[in-house]
Amino acid sequence: MVLPAVTTATGALLVVLVFGMSDGIRTQSAALGHADEISRAVVLIAVTVLLVGVAEVAVATTRTVAHRTRELGVLAANGVPRAPVVAALLVEPVVAAVLGALAGSLLAVVTGVLLGTVGVVATGVSYGGLAIGAGIAVVVSIVAALATSVLPTWKAASRPPIHSLASGG
Template identity: 80%
Template sequence: MSARAGARRGLAYGWLAARRRARDMVLPAVTTATGAFLVVLVFGMSAGIRAQSASLGHAAEISRAVLLIAVTVLLVGVAEVAVATTRTVAHRTRELGVLAATGVPRAPVVAALLVEPVVSAVVGALAGAALAVGTGAALGMTGLVASGVSYPGLAYGAAVATAVSVVAALATSIIPTYRAASRPPVRSLAQGG
């Protein structure tokens, strides 16, 4: 089996497992959605925030602080994705042992295990971004935000939130999944889970 075919089968298996375990992915997705919501709104209102903070004399510092807070909330959501991945790997120890014992190479197993955190991050980021765009549009139309809402800022914020969520979910999930896929089959089967 070629590496490409193995990765494709691993992703297909991971997708099936993710669908089966959808309930376990709700909390990480909601947490990521919360962070994405804030990031998108910050980007959508950043021009107004800059204008208002300029009147205080510290425009750059206030803008950086607001952005840092929003990204921190987003990364907390991604940390929840990483915790969920570690929990998932711990619960699927026996399954990983069976896969390894039947000769499934490490790469497809890692690919399969990475599907859940990526799906959680993407679904959460897109849901949060969509809610933020809707909220931003409503706030802009009603005039409740004195500084206004920038639609290009909302779009840019949605792209940033989604990209950061996916990259961070992969970065925080790769080590536990690689370790689990590298464990000897006998050890995984004996440990159970």
């Protein structure tokens, strides 16, 4: 789950920086004549990168669940209800998404503050934009990780124990 967390962190970094520099992006795109379209495209690209990281979390979840087939069969054969099994399996992707989003957001805030302080960003960096971007990155990461991981974990936990134990992963 390290690679998905790193990819999610990269997406979060981009989202937070885009929101932190959104005023400057709008100002520069107004000079080009299409401020609204360019601003929306930049945000869309940033969110897309974040969602790619979360999709990678989902792929890792599917792989993890596939490797735990026998373990899931043993739990089901011993009468463990499906809901706690699914909840336990969802901890890993959610933690990876949250840690990635928090790490990327923190790095982006530090970078944004440094860039603004040094004066590298001529239009400045909005602290409010950085905060909004960090919030969006974390929330989108959690929601997307849950949305993409629930189905594979539910399907795996729903298999009859005999099939899970016989296939062995």
